[in-house]
Amino acid sequence: xxxxxxxxxxxxxxxxxxxxxxxxxxxxxxxxxxxxxxxxxxxxxxxxxxxxxxxxxxxxxxxxxxxxxxxxxxxxxxxxxxxxxxxxxxxxxxxxxxxxxxxxxxxxxxxxxxxxxxxxxxxxxxxxxxxxxxxxxxxxxxxxxxxxxxxxxxxxxxxxxxxxxxxxxxxxxxxxxxxxxxxxxxxxxxxxxxxxxxxxxxxxxxxxxxxxxxxxxxxxxxxxxxxxxxxxxxxxxxxxxxxxxxxxxxxxxxxxxxxxxxxxxxxxxxxxxxxxxxxxxxxxxxxxxxxxxxxxxxxxxxxxxxxxxxxxxxxxxxxxxxxxxxxxxxxxxxxxxxxxxxxxxxxxxxxxxxxxxxxxxxxxxxxxxxxxxxxxxxxxxxxxx
Amino acid sequence: xxxxxxxxxxxxxxxxxxxxxxxxxxxxxxxxxxxxxxxxxxxxxxxxxxxxxxxxxxxxxxxxxxxxxxxxxxxxxxxxxxxxxxxxxxxxxxxxxxxxxxxxxxxxxxxxxxxxxxxxxxxxxxxxxxxxxxxxxxxxxxxxxxxxxxxxxxxxxxxxxxxxxxxxxxxxxxxxxxxxxxxxxxxxxxxxxxxxxxxxxxxxxxxxxxxxxxxxxxxxxxxxxxxxxxxxxxxxxxxxxxxxxxxxxxxxxxxxxxxxxxxxxxxxxxxxxxxxxxxxxxxxxxxxxxxxxxxxxxxxxxxxxx
Numbered sequence: 165x166x167x168x169x170x171x172x173x174x175x176x177x178x179x180x181x182x183x184x185x186x187x188x189x190x191x192x193x194x195x196x197x198x199x200x201x202x203x204x205x206x207x208x209x210x211x212x213x214x215x216x217x218x219x220x221x222x223x224x225x226x227x228x229x230x231x232x233x234x235x236x237x238x239x240x241x242x243x244x245x246x247x248x249x250x251x252x253x254x255x256x257x258x259x260x261x262x263x264x265x266x267x268x269x270x271x272x273x274x275x276x277x278x279x280x281x282x283x284x285x286x287x288x289x290x291x292x293x294x295x296x297x298x299x300x301x302x303x304x305x306x307x308x309x310x311x312x313x314x315x316x317x318x319x320x321x322x323x324x325x326x327x328x329x330x331x332x333x334x335x336x337x338x339x340x341x342x343x344x345x346x347x348x349x350x351x352x353x354x355x356x357x358x359x360x361x362x363x364x365x366x367x368x369x370x371x372x373x374x375x376x377x378x379x380x381x382x383x384x385x386x387x388x389x390x391x392x393x394x395x396x397x398x399x400x401x402x403x404x405x406x407x408x409x410x411x412x413x414x415x416x417x418x419x420x421x422x423x424x425x426x427x428x429x430x431x432x433x434x435x436x437x438x439x440x441x442x443x444x445x446x447x448x449x450x451x452x453x454x455x456x457x458x459x460x461x462x463x464x465x466x467x468x469x470x471x472x473x474x475x476x477x478x479x480x481x482x483x484x485x486x487x488x489x490x491x492x493x494x495x496x497x498x499x500x501x502x503x504x505x506x507x508x509x510x511x512x513x514x515x516x517x518x519x520x521x522x523x524x525x526x527x528x529x530x531x532x533x534x535x536x537x538x539x540x541x542x543x544x545x546x547x548x549x
Numbered sequence: 550x551x552x553x554x555x556x557x558x559x560x561x562x563x564x565x566x567x568x569x570x571x572x573x574x575x576x577x578x579x580x581x582x583x584x585x586x587x588x589x590x591x592x593x594x595x596x597x598x599x600x601x602x603x604x605x606x607x608x609x610x611x612x613x614x615x616x617x618x619x620x621x622x623x624x625x626x627x628x629x630x631x632x633x634x635x636x637x638x639x640x641x642x643x644x645x646x647x648x649x650x651x652x653x654x655x656x657x658x659x660x661x662x663x664x665x666x667x668x669x670x671x672x673x674x675x676x677x678x679x680x681x682x683x684x685x686x687x688x689x690x691x692x693x694x695x696x697x698x699x700x701x702x703x704x705x706x707x708x709x710x711x712x713x714x715x716x717x718x719x720x721x722x723x724x725x726x727x728x729x730x731x732x733x734x735x736x737x738x739x740x741x742x743x744x745x746x747x748x749x750x751x752x753x754x755x756x757x758x759x760x761x762x763x764x765x766x767x768x769x770x771x772x773x774x775x776x777x778x779x780x781x782x783x784x785x786x787x788x789x790x791x792x793x794x795x796x797x798x799x800x801x802x803x804x805x806x807x808x809x810x811x812x813x814x815x816x817x818x819x820x821x822x823x824x825x826x827x828x829x830x831x832x833x834x835x836x837x838x839x840x841x842x843x844x845x846x847x848x849x850x851x852x853x854x855x
Contacts, residue, residue: 169652172649172652173649173650175649176646176649177650180635180642180646183637183638183642184635184637184638187637187638188637375633378633378636379631379632379633380633380634380635381633382599382629382631382633383627383629383633383634386597386622386625386626386627387622387647387650387651388622388623388650388652389650390619542599542618543599543600543601543618544599
């Protein structure tokens with residue numbers, strides 16, 4: 165009887181909240197369309213793969229050997245030879261206009277010196293203002309030149325009668341879970357988590373403060389609604405919205421960005437829902453604490469965006485952070501969901517193996533939920549206007 | 550129904566409610582009258598259990614409100630000055646929400662709804678958003694939302710503030726209807742004509758009840774009588790009477806001046822003397838039945854009668 169009444173009140177609040185959300189086109193758009201839109205926008209923009217680095221060639225030798233070297237450079241998808249130049253000032257100009265990021269300079273007498281048995285040098289000019297691209301491009305170029313050397317050496321040896329020289333150590337790397345080492349496969353899951361965290365906390369952060377601002381809270385607190393019933397009732401519609409967002413972003417990740425989904429879709433959605441219970445409660449907590457919409461929205465932004473971005477292992481590996489910061493990352497729920505999504509989607513792991521993450525997510529959700537109920541006093545504030 | 554013992558509430562340096570003790574009987578309409586800032590809203594909030602008093606205790610139906618606020622909530626309706634209607638919900642949705650929050654079943658709400666629409670005349674607007682209603686209609690919707698769960702005690706904080714006279718009259722008619730069903734009503738108002746309609750009235754000023762009783766008792770308790778004169782120059786006369794300091798607070802009503810005197814017969818001569826000195830004709834002095842407003846003004850200005 166008593167719990168039946170309580171459930172009735174929770175459902176009454178949930179129904180009312182749902183009607184309000186439906187009437188507010190702006191927040192409905194924010195909560196349903198924004199996540200998909202953000203995934204599309206940032207999914208394409210955010211990539212740390214360096215591919216198709218544009219480069220120019222300044223070949224002063226114009227010999228068979230120099231042409232073979234240039235050919236090696238154009239046979240890889242990582243580099244794109246844009247064309248030949250005939251002077252350093254041209255390289256300079258192309259770099260200034262950001263047409264190229266690197267140039268290969270082959271000195272005159274390249275072939276002649278090689279044939280006379282002397283060591284020859286080629287020059288790589290890179291644009292250091294984009295350090296990431298420059299470093300990666302130099303790596304590619306060095307690999308190409310090493311292969312080229314090896315090839316020349318083998319031919320030399322073959323010519324002098326030695327066959328099939330033995331390489332002392334041969335590295336054969338095998339990359340599991342993300343064989344092409346594509347950055348999108350870890351960026352998209354991280355992005356989904358980040359967007360879910362921000363949006364869910366943001367829309368939930370408006371709920372209690374809106375009641376205070378519109379004066380409806382004063383009426384609500386004279387009704388038999390208990391604090392926990394109000395919080396739960398308000399969470400229900402937002403969890404449904406969250407569920408939609410989870411499904412939408414995962415589907416987009418799968419179909420648009422080809423992120424593999426090896427594990428169970430249902431498990432993925434369920435763990436995401438647990439995560440959303442925590443972040444939405446966080447929004448409610450902030451809303452109950454600030455009682456002002458402008459403040460609660462900003463607070464929700466700050467406490468979700470930066471930690472989920474920096475401290476979740478999304479971009480920066482947690483293992484390389486100082487111990488103190490590593491300890492703080494345990495408070496960031498995004499960290500657990502990222503591990504879970506990567507595990508389920510990329511590795512096809514069942515949630516049973518990742519139970520620790522789920523326990524942490526549940527603890528976070530419960531703590532924040534309890535905190536928001538505590539913070540939501542069903543009395544008027546003592547300080548009055 | 551309500552027993553308050555020595556309740557006080559302070560906000561910083563100001564004392565909103567100062568050591569109040571009073572009782573409200575079941576089935577009566579109790580009016581709390583006073584100017585803005587007298588502490589009326591604070592008092593109602595404390596009765597509603599949403600603001601704990603600094604000291605003293607309030608019992609509603611024998612239950613201590615501050616220690617067990619939820620015990621009384623299902624039998625209570627509180628309508629704050631700015632009633633928290635959901636302006637983005639329709640009239641109907643508001644009524645349903647408040648009904649369900651108070652644990653009324655959907656079927657029961659449907660049944661009661663008819664009666665609520667009848668008295669509030671909101672039936673044609675059921676589909677309208679509450680935010681698009683006029684001020685008077687909003688207040689009536691607020692009251693309707695308060696009544697879905699059939700409370701035994703209704704607390705109304707200045708329910709007719711900013712409402713047109715016709716709607717005000719209607720509103721009071723509704724309240725009388727409720728009273729006949731045995732409901733207890735506590736209403737605060739700044740309008741003294743409304744206070745006359747209550748069974749009992751408390752005049753509240755600076756956190757205290759300066760007088761409590763039926764409107765008749767309050768008027769009777771005023772020592773002396775209310776005199777009305779219609780002088781030749783009402784402005785000058787008002788100034789002259791105030792200047793003399795012999796009379797209580799002088800209230801101007803149109804071309805008439807009213808004030809309390811200890812003895813009407815003897816005062817007549819004094820009034821004429823004071824006014825003729827300034828060259829004003831006093832006209833005939835008449836003894837009037839005081840309104841609550843006259844009494845109230847007399848009391849808070851610290852004049853005679855107490």
